[in-house]
Amino acid sequence: MSAVKIAALEAENVKRIRAVSLEPSPTGLTVIGGNNNQGKTSILDTIAWALGGDRYRPSNPTRDGSTIPPRIKITLSNGLIVERFGKNSALKVTDPNGQKRGQQLLNSFVEELALNLPKFMEQSNRDKAETLLQVIGVGDQLHTLELQENELYNRRHAIGQIADQKKKFALEMPYYPDAPAEPVSAYELIQRQQAILAHNGENQRKRQQAAQLEYQCNNARQRIESLEEELLHLQEQYNILCTDLEIARKSAAELQDESTAQIEQDLENIEAINVKVRANSDRERAEQDAEQHARQYDDLTDQLENVRKAKIDLLADAVLPLEGLSVEDGELTYHGKKWDGMSGSDQLKVATAIVRALNPECGFVLLDKLEQMDLQTMQTFGQWLETQNLQAIATRVSTGSECTIIIEDGHVAGEALPEIPAANSNWKAGVF
Numbered sequence: 001m002s003a004v005k006i007a008a009l010e011a012e013n014v015k016r017i018r019a020v021s022l023e024p025s026p027t028g029l030t031v032i033g034g035n036n037n038q039g040k041t042s043i044l045d046t047i048a049w050a051l052g053g054d055r056y057r058p059s060n061p062t063r064d065g066s067t068i069p070p071r072i073k074i075t076l077s078n079g080l081i082v083e084r085f086g087k088n089s090a091l092k093v094t095d096p097n098g099q100k101r102g103q104q105l106l107n108s109f110v111e112e113l114a115l116n117l118p119k120f121m122e123q124s125n126r127d128k129a130e131t132l133l134q135v136i137g138v139g140d141q142l143h144t145l146e147l148q149e150n151e152l153y154n155r156r157h158a159i160g161q162i163a164d165q166k167k168k169f170a171l172e173m174p175y176y177p178d179a180p181a182e183p184v185s186a187y188e189l190i191q192r193q194q195a196i197l198a199h200n201g202e203n204q205r206k207r208q209q210a211a212q213l214e215y216q217c218n219n220a221r222q223r224i225e226s227l228e229e230e231l232l233h234l235q236e237q238y239n240i241l242c243t244d245l246e247i248a249r250k251s252a253a254e255l256q257d258e259s260t261a262q263i264e265q266d267l268e269n270i271e272a273i274n275v276k277v278r279a280n281s282d283r284e285r286a287e288q289d290a291e292q293h294a295r296q297y298d299d300l301t302d303q304l305e306n307v308r309k310a311k312i313d314l315l316a317d318a319v320l321p322l323e324g325l326s327v328e329d330g331e332l333t334y335h336g337k338k339w340d341g342m343s344g345s346d347q348l349k350v351a352t353a354i355v356r357a358l359n360p361e362c363g364f365v366l367l368d369k370l371e372q373m374d375l376q377t378m379q380t381f382g383q384w385l386e387t388q389n390l391q392a393i394a395t396r397v398s399t400g401s402e403c404t405i406i407i408e409d410g411h412v413a414g415e416a417l418p419e420i421p422a423a424n425s426n427w428k429a430g431v432f
Contacts, residue, residue, distance in 0.1 A: 003363025004109045005391045006047065008075040013063040014049075015042035018410030019417055024364075024393050025404070026077070029382035031370065032395045033403025039410040040395035044366045047393065048115040050074050050082050053091070053103045056115060061089065063410065077363070082106065111359035115366055120351050125339045128332040128354070132325060135357040136318040142311060146330060149307045156300035163293030170286035179276035186270055193263045203255045210248035217241045321357035322350060344372040345381060356390055367394035375402055 009022045016039035024030035032040045048056040050072045061070045072084040079096035093101040113120045120131065133142055220238045266273065320326075324335040331338055334350050342350065352365050373381060379402075385392050399406050406413040 002077075003361055003389065004080075005077040005363040006074060006393065007077050008073075009043070009047065010071075010073040011043070011046045012071040013066045013068050014046045014061060014070040014072060015039070015058055015063060016410050017042045017046060018063060020407070020411055021415075022405060022412075024391060027389055027391055028386040029370075029378065029404075030391070030393045031378075031398075031403045032393065032405055032407060033398045033400065034395075034407035034413070035399065036397060038407045040397075040407050041368055042410070043407070044368055044393065044395060046070075046072055047074065047366060050084055050091075051106055051110045052112065052115045053106070057089070078109075080105075109359065109361035111355055111362040113355040113358060114362050114364060117348075117351055117355060117365060117367060120355055121347060125331040128339060129327045129330055131358070132321075132332055132354055133327060135321060135354060138314050138318050141314055142327065145307055145311045145314065149304060149311070152300055152304045152307060156297055156304060159293055159300060160297045163290055163297055166286060166293060167290035170283055170290055173283045173286060174276075174279045175283050176276035176280060179273060179280055181277070181280075183274045183277045184266060184270050186267060189263050189267050189270070193260050193267075196258045196260050196263075200257050203257060206248070206255070207252055210245070210252050213241060213245050213248055217245055322353035325350065325353070343377075345377045348373070349381060349384065352385070352390070352392065353388070356388065363389065364391040364393065367392050370394040370396040371398060375400075378402060 005026055006024055007026075009020070009024070011017050012019045016037070018039075020039070020043060022030075022032075022043070032043055034040050045056070045058055049058065049061070051074065062068075063070075069087050070084065070089055072082075072089075074082040076082065080101070081094045083092040083094075084090065085092075091103060093103075093105060095101055120128065123131070217238065220234055220241060223234055322334070326333050326336075328336075332350070334342055334346055337346075339347065339350075348367060348370075352367070355365055356362070370378065378396075382392075396403060411417055
């Protein structure tokens with residue numbers, strides 16, 4: 001089914017309208033111009049009331065000073081004729097076969113926001129983003145990814161804070177590069193001291209033994225002199241003793257005593273040494289803890305980037321109603337700019353594209369106060385509407401050549417007012 005557009009409008013005695021007949025362009029811009037308070041916006045309100053139902057009914061629908069009730073007739077491109085007339089402005093919808101239809105049929109192809117574009121434009125940027133996601137059908141998936149992204153971001157942020165704190169704490173802890181890697185054991189020091197003392201004691205025993213041998217050798221020499229009869233026996237003993245003495249002297253000359261001073265000093269300083277060792281060990285554990293949290297932070301960063309890439313891929317694969325539209329951090333963007341950073345013309349373009357996409361069967365949109373666009377921008381906007389096969393009926397405070405029609409005092413400037421039927425006459429569609 002092709003998009004439905006407004007083929008013709010006839011209205012009388014609605015708000016500021018006296019009598020207006022209009023055939024808007026099927027695509028692009030139809031600009032209703034005029035000065036303030038002449039009835040331009042009343043035309044848009046008339047269309048909204050006729051097609052949108054009683055929720056768009058003006059609080060005072062009848063033109064001031066008129067005794068004739070409002071009369072509206074809209075011919076749509078699908079052949080439907082929509083009328084409101086009579087004291088209660090009752091709705092009448094007639095299809096091309098002459099069958100009577102109702103508001104429910106209109107609701108099936110008339111997008112609410114096409115009748116009330118400011119409702120979309122006044123939404124928060126997040127609500128606009130939700131509307132866009134609804135259009136492209138990825139809202140639930142993106143919401144899941146955003147929840148995952150927020151959870152990962154918060155976890156990573158907490159881990160990063162802990163890692164920084166632990167690293168700072170580790171750097172503030174004392175460190176002693178000259179301390180041994182392991183705590184010093186008093187038992188081991190005492191064992192080493194006892195071993196050295198035993199070694200030195202053995203050396204002393206050997207020295208005493210050498211001295212004793214020397215004494216015995218001297219005594220033997222004396223006995224040799226005095227005891228000739230024992231000469232042979234003593235000579236042998238003497239030779240043995242001299243040999244042993246020589247060996248003992250050489251061995252004693254090579255002996256060196258070891259000092260226990262360092263061990264005694266270490267025993268005195270053992271607690272201070274172990275304090276340094278424990279401090280070094282605590283710092284190493286703190287640095288390892290900080291490194292572990294840093295690795296967790298990096299891992300969460302990778303996960304976060306993967307989720308963000310999944311979001312980008314999700315939107316990249318979606319069919320968007322307008323090139324350059326996206327959703328970033330839950331907010332609508334156009335060419336990277338959020339709503340409040342867009343120009344007024346870009347805002348209208350974005351809103352129109354999204355509203356059209358909400359219901360592709362609705363081929364028109366109503367735009368009020370188009371004077372925010374300069375002529376060049378308005379021309380470009382109109383050309384874009386044509387490429388989208390979209391019809392826009394807009395108002396503009398202007399009487400320039402860019403306007404399709406000019407409204408003065410509730411009717412089209414330059415056209416004669418139609419004959420006003422009597423108040424009690426039966427008004428027929430299309431007869432003014």
